[in-house]
Amino acid sequence: MPVKGLHTAAVLMGAGLMGAGLVGAAGLPASAAAGDTTPPSAPGALWHCPLPADPGSGLGIGVSLCWGAATDDVGVTAYDVQVKQDGVFTAIRTTTGPGSIVSGLTLGQSYTFRVVAKDAAGNAGPPSNELTASAGYLSGMPPSSPPPSPSPIDRTPPTRPEGPEPYAAYVNGAAGLTWTKSTDDVAVTGYTVYAWIDGAFTPVTAQLSSSGDRVVGVVYNLTPGRDYLFYVVAKDAAGNISAPSDLVRQRAMVEPPVASPSPGTDTTPPGTPTGMATVTGMDIPGGVFLAWYTVSDDSGIPPRYDLFRRTDHGYAYEGENGTPRDIVTGLEGGKPYTFQVVARDAAGNLSNPSAPYTAIAQPGGTSSPSASASPSASASPGSGCRVTYAATTWDGGFTTTVTITNTGTAIVDGWKLAFSFPLASQRVTNGWSAVWTQAGTAVTAENYAWNKTLKPGQSLYLGFNGTYTGENPKPASFTLNGTTCS
Structure with missing residues (x-):
């Protein structure tokens, strides 16, 4: 299908970026692996990488993309490069390597891309992160003669949607919200509504209408009676996106309403937090x-x-x-x-x-405060902990967020987190919110003076950057002051 902003004569050029040159494109294999229903993982971080071509190669105007390889229980066979058009991602290229050149674009115009991995059975995994990049000269140098002056580029985003409020939508499983219209130097072309679902904000389809200076959005196919958080962003024709609206809570309608909740059913929300x-x-x-x-x-x-x-x-x-x-x-x-x-x-x-x-935020860049936890700290009566380890991995590197929760009944006054990497190639390069050390595969993180206390039910958030070779498996277990955490 045609994609606005890409010239019809040369939409894309040879694509997999491997080594120092270009390799030809390859589509999906003719036969699929029978019985394989497991999709690949999401590709690693998508980024705008330097073009591996000599100056003056004449590759036109476009964007050079790279991403971390995805994994699969059988094998990844292809990657679909997708571009966002009118709020919808469209596949415009299939390549076998973790990179692609997209050419035939408009000089200076911004485009939003993402990548999806596929296996031989045609299973498609979750998408990579979205990347917005401006088209430039792919040869790495401007042409010998100046190009025609491009049309003025719209880089001004719309104003953020203000005053979001709940809006009653009398349809089973529907939730409505309303907000003040955004403005733009050219024109606002639409709005995207995001809902907090299963621990993440996700764009949802909303039926939009307007009256005066207000917009109404109704989201359908939600769980009746469930509470949701929403926010809205405005967009213009150039793809500029506004800052988000404030958060707003709305409950999906139960229609027809019941006379009263079932005995023992709690449908009353807590009070609204104030005084931050x-x-x-x-x-x-x-x-x-x-x-x-x-x-x-x-x-x-x-x-x-x-x-x-x-x-x-x-x-x-x-x-x-x-x-x-x-x-x-x-x-x-x-x-x-x-x-x-x-x-x-x-x-x-x-x-x-x-x-x-x-x-x-307090000024940063100071030297690390001394850690006050003793390396020989031991578990105390009533101790208990839970650790979550979430790594975002790309080719050769990763960033990990670690959450420590005190699940016990006693206050932790000074802590030391310990774990071991499964592979010797996994290394911590730098970290935050703790004093990080590594000896062999053994890693420890000790508190600073300002975050030494961990009360029952409280969570701490720390993390680190690292490097690896080959695979990047997560540690098998964690201990806090010698206590094994769940």
Whole structure:
């Protein structure tokens, strides 16, 4: 199918980037592996890589893409390179290697790409991250004579959608929201609605209508009676995307409504968190310490809190806490960050989000504070822990987020996390929110002075960058102060 912004004469050129040159394209094999129903993994990080071609090669105008190889139980046979067009991704190239050249583009125009891996049976895995890149000269040098002046490029995004509110949609499994129309220097061409589903914000199909200066979006096919968080971004014809709206909570309609809930069913959300503020007096380089007022729930069980940080075009989940406070690290010192928090009870009911609060990250770049945990720290009565290890892997490198949760009944005052890599080639290069050391395959992370205390139900978020060769399996087990964690 034709894709706007790509010239029909030469949509794409030879594609797999391997070694220092170009290899020809290859499609899917003629026969599929019978009985294989397991899709490949998502490809590793997609990035705009340097073009492996000599200056003056005359490859035209386009973008050079690289990504980390995907894995499969049988074998990855192809990658589909997809470009976003009118909010929908379309496959425009199939290649066998972890790279592709996309040519025939418009000089200076931005394009958004992603990659999907396939196996011989035709199973398609989840997509890679999305990458937006501007088209340039693929030869690495401008032509000998100046090209015609391109049309003015629209680089101004629309304003963010303001004033999001719930909107009643009387259809079973539907949830509605409304917001003030965005504006743009040219024109707003549409909106994308995101919903918090199973621990991640996902774009969802919304039926849009407008009245005056307000837009109404109705999302269908949700779970009736379930609470959802939403936000909205606006877009223009050039592909510019606005900053996200504030978060808004809405419950999917149960239609027709029942006279009363089933006995014992909890449908009442917790109270709305208020009073978010910065806690001062702690040295947290590149971080902020946030606290807010405790809220209650009709069940009598204290709710948990989910903290979200606004990014350029969406929200980052900073994790959950059993207490009304959180320390966020890994930020840029001196930069403002906006947060909202939501309370969640044991039945999954969500409160309305708190009002947005903007905090300034403490200056970073200081030398590491001395760790106060003793290497010989031992488990105490009532101790218990849970560790999650989530790695984003690309060719030769990876970034890992580690979450430590105190599942015991005692306060942890000083901690040391320990684990071992399965392979000798896996190495920690640098980390944050802990003092990281490695000897052979053994890795330890010890607290700083500002994050030594871990209360029951509280979670800590730390991480590191690393390198590897071949495979990058996760550690088999973790201990905290000598206690094996779940």
